[in-house]
Amino acid sequence: MPNNDEVVLSLRDFSKKFGSGCDYCQNPDAELQKNMCPECHTVYAVRNASLDLYKGEILGIVGESGSGKSTLMKTLYFDQEATGGEYILHEDDTVDGNVFNVSSQKKRQIRNEQLGMVYQNPIQGLKMDFSSVTNIAEKLIASGNRNVGQMTKRADHFLEKVNIALSRKYEAPKNFSGGMQQRVQIAKALSNYPPILLLDEVTTGLDLSVQADVLELIKEIQRDMGVSMIVVSHDLAIIRMLCDRTMVMLDGRVIEHGITDQILEDPQHKYTQQLVYSIL
Amino acid sequence: MIKINDFSKSFTIHHLNQTREAVSGVTFDVKKGEFLGIVGESGSGKSTILKSIYGTYKPTTGAVTYASESFGDVDLHSITDRALIQLRTKEIGYVSQFLKVMPRTTTLELVINSMLEMGIDKDTAAVKAKETLRHFDIPEALWHNYPNTFSGGEKLRLNIACAVVKNPRLLLLDEPTASLDEKSKLKVRETISKLIDNGTTLIGIFHDLEFMDGLCTKVYDMNTKSLEERAV
Numbered sequence: 001m002p003n004n005d006e007v008v009l010s011l012r013d014f015s016k017k018f019g020s021g022c023d024y025c026q027n028p029d030a031e032l033q034k035n036m037c038p039e040c041h042t043v044y045a046v047r048n049a050s051l052d053l054y055k056g057e058i059l060g061i062v063g064e065s066g067s068g069k070s071t072l073m074k075t076l077y078f079d080q081e082a083t084g085g086e087y088i089l090h091e092d093d094t095v096d097g098n099v100f101n102v103s104s105q106k107k108r109q110i111r112n113e114q115l116g117m118v119y120q121n122p123i124q125g126l127k128m129d130f131s132s133v134t135n136i137a138e139k140l141i142a143s144g145n146r147n148v149g150q151m152t153k154r155a156d157h158f159l160e161k162v163n164i165a166l167s168r169k170y171e172a173p174k175n176f177s178g179g180m181q182q183r184v185q186i187a188k189a190l191s192n193y194p195p196i197l198l199l200d201e202v203t204t205g206l207d208l209s210v211q212a213d214v215l216e217l218i219k220e221i222q223r224d225m226g227v228s229m230i231v232v233s234h235d236l237a238i239i240r241m242l243c244d245r246t247m248v249m250l251d252g253r254v255i256e257h258g259i260t261d262q263i264l265e266d267p268q269h270k271y272t273q274q275l276v277y278s279i280l
Numbered sequence: 281m282i283k284i285n286d287f288s289k290s291f292t293i294h295h296l297n298q299t300r301e302a303v304s305g306v307t308f309d310v311k312k313g314e315f316l317g318i319v320g321e322s323g324s325g326k327s328t329i330l331k332s333i334y335g336t337y338k339p340t341t342g343a344v345t346y347a348s349e350s351f352g353d354v355d356l357h358s359i360t361d362r363a364l365i366q367l368r369t370k371e372i373g374y375v376s377q378f379l380k381v382m383p384r385t386t387t388l389e390l391v392i393n394s395m396l397e398m399g400i401d402k403d404t405a406a407v408k409a410k411e412t413l414r415h416f417d418i419p420e421a422l423w424h425n426y427p428n429t430f431s432g433g434e435k436l437r438l439n440i441a442c443a444v445v446k447n448p449r450l451l452l453l454d455e456p457t458a459s460l461d462e463k464s465k466l467k468v469r470e471t472i473s474k475l476i477d478n479g480t481t482l483i484g485i486f487h488d489l490e491f492m493d494g495l496c497t498k499v500y501d502m503n504t505k506s507l508e509e510r511a512v
Contacts, residue, residue: 005362054362212383219382223396241382245361259335259361266337270294277295 007090008228009053009076009196014085016071018043035068035252045071047252049085053196056226058218060243060260062234062275067249069232070120073200076230077117078107089114091195112142116189120201122181125188128174132159132184135173136191143192158187162217179210186217190227197221197229203238215241236279240264248272281450281481282333283309287342289328302328306342308500308507315472315482317492320502326485330452332357333483334374335364346372349449369397373448375456379435381427387438388413388423394442412445413438417467432459437467444471451475453484457491465491 019042024030028048030037035044046068053059061069074080076087087099092114095102099110119125126135136155137145145151159169162183173181182202189197199218203211215238221227233239239246240260247257248269256269267273288304303325310316318326331337333344335356344356348367356364368374381390391409396402413423416437422430427438440456453472457465465488472495475482486492492499499508 005366057362057365208383215382216384219393223393240380244365257361259365261336262338265331266291268292268338273294 006055007052008055009090010051010086010088011072011076012050012086012088014049014072014075014087015047015083016045016068016075016080017047017083018045032251035066044252046075046249049249049252049254051247051254051257053228053230055195055228056222057244058222058229058231058242060239060246061230061232061249062236062239062246063249064234064275066251068252069249070200072249073117073198073230073232077115077198078111079117089196108142112139113144113192114194114196116192116194116197118182118185118189118197118199118202120204122173122178122185125185126173126181129172131170131172132164132187133169135184136188139188139191145192154191155187158191159184161190162187163213179206179214182206182210182214183217186214190221190225193225195227197227199229199231201233202231203233203235211238218242236264236276248275281310281312281314281347282483283343283345284329284333285342285345287329287332287344288340289325289332289337290340301340303502304341305505306500307505308498310481310483310498312347312481313476313479314497315476315484315495316498316500317496318483318485318500318502319489319492324502326502327454330374330454330483330485334368334372334452346450369446371449373443373446373451375440375443375451375453377436377455377458379427379430379439384426386424387418387427387430390427390438391442391445394446398446408445412441415467415471416441417464433461433464436460437464440468440471444475447478448480450481450483453482453486455485455487457486457488469495 019040021042022037022040024039025032025037025042032044049072063069071080075082082100085100089095089099089110092110117125133152133155136158137151140151140154155169156166159166164180164183173184176184203214206214222229231242243260245258246260246263247254248263250271256263256272263272264276267276285307287306288301290299290301292299306329318329320326328337332339338357345353346356347353349371350366351363388409391412392405395405395408418434418437427435430438436456436459443451457468460468469491472482496510499510
């Protein structure tokens with residue numbers, strides 16, 4: 001095995017269910033109707049998902065709407081609580097073991113210091129009425145920064161990196177186009193140099209030119225800053241461009257995973273084949 | 281360096297409820313510094329073999345054993361995905377007939393990036409990239425253009441440049457001369473000779489049988505499933 005290959009994040013047997021569950025669906029191998037228990041109608045958004053994210057890699061997650069991709073991402077960012085499973089952040093010495101079990105205060109700290117999240121909808125990631133600089137400062141203050149001069153400098157640096165004209169940095173994102181909002185969101189997520197970045201459908205709805213900008217930026221961040229990323233997308237072309245490895249989810253389960261070109265060129269699962277044959 | 285033993289590959293196509301065998305009964309080995317040419321008609325499974333060595337396809341039966349510098353002898357299909365990615369970055373190169381690039385990445389950046397992935401520093405990468413582009417006759421005027429605007433031949437040369445610049449131990453060539461004119465073919469030939477002189481092991485698919493003459497040390501014929509030594 002490569003000796004310089006470090007896992008930064010792992011997830012084991014992660015599940016998220018909505019409902020109480022019953023004897024029938026507690027069995028991990030029980031047949032469900034898509035992701036719903038036929039007996040008690042509990043919905044399993046994610047079922048027994050496991051993954052490892054390595055330092056500096058981009059891991060892709062693909063799957064149809066409702067397959068559990070966003071639930072997985074939101075749980076990693078503590079927007080939702082897990083029903084079960086183990087979540088380990090290997091580079092964090094302050095937490096011993098399962099991160100799902102730590103206090104909410106500790107979770108907040110982890111989220112502020114180690115994770116960055118870019119949501120599909122900028123409304124979730126930004127305060128629309130506050131200026132771009134303030135939005136970024138919010139993240140920096142949360143991670144312990146108190147020096148205004150420093151924070152403004154940091155904000156300038158990242159806004160420049162995502163190509164937002166500094167003359168507009170005091171403007172509120174609600175005045176911005178969708179693409180610009182998305183870029184402010186990325187700047188905010190990056191501002192405290194998190195080692196792990198979660199990107200949920202970040203290019204959906206952007207025009208092709210802005211999409212290219214964002215892709216370029218993501219690759220650059222990976223190369224220059226060595227950030228590890230999980231990228232959720234249903235655009236397979238984007239997955240092909242960005243991701244080293246890819247996981248396919250269906251009805252809350254991980255049905256296939258591998259190196260991206262293996263998934264795209266030699267898909268094994270029936271659903272993955274369907275997905276790949278649908279590429280334009 | 282590469283040993284393929286009783287290799288076969290079938291594709292299961294779920295929506296047709298079919299399994300199709302693309303290739304079967306392939307056995308050959310390639311030693312360090314050798315150049316194996318695979319010949320056969322279209323659809324005989326040449327690319328399937330190449331892609332299975334690169335790890336894109338999983339063989340249905342048979343092992344693909346590679347003598348790696350980092351891990352020793354490994355079966356390319358039982359190592360972890362991460363180990364295979366590492367081998368692809370540092371040891372095994374692949375040149376396809378098609379160029380796939382990040383949008384809005386310039387030619388020069390593309391070649392530089394393929395070296396940065398390996399951990400080479402920016403300045404060294406830039407110098408080497410320029411050297412390589414020059415070698416492949418990609419005019420300096422095009423270095424800051426996006427490769428999607430290139431002609432077929434230029435794209436192919438760029439593709440080869442990106443792979444060669446990483447100095448792989450094993451290089452897989454999927455019809456690298458398919459759409460090239462005579463002059464470009466000579467360039468590719470020259471590069472391949474140089475790689476052979478440097479001890480690189482090569483496996484290539486060629487339609488152009490003449491091109492292989494005097495380069496390949498071994499030829500595998502898909503029709504007869506036989507391996508033949510060639511004098512260089």
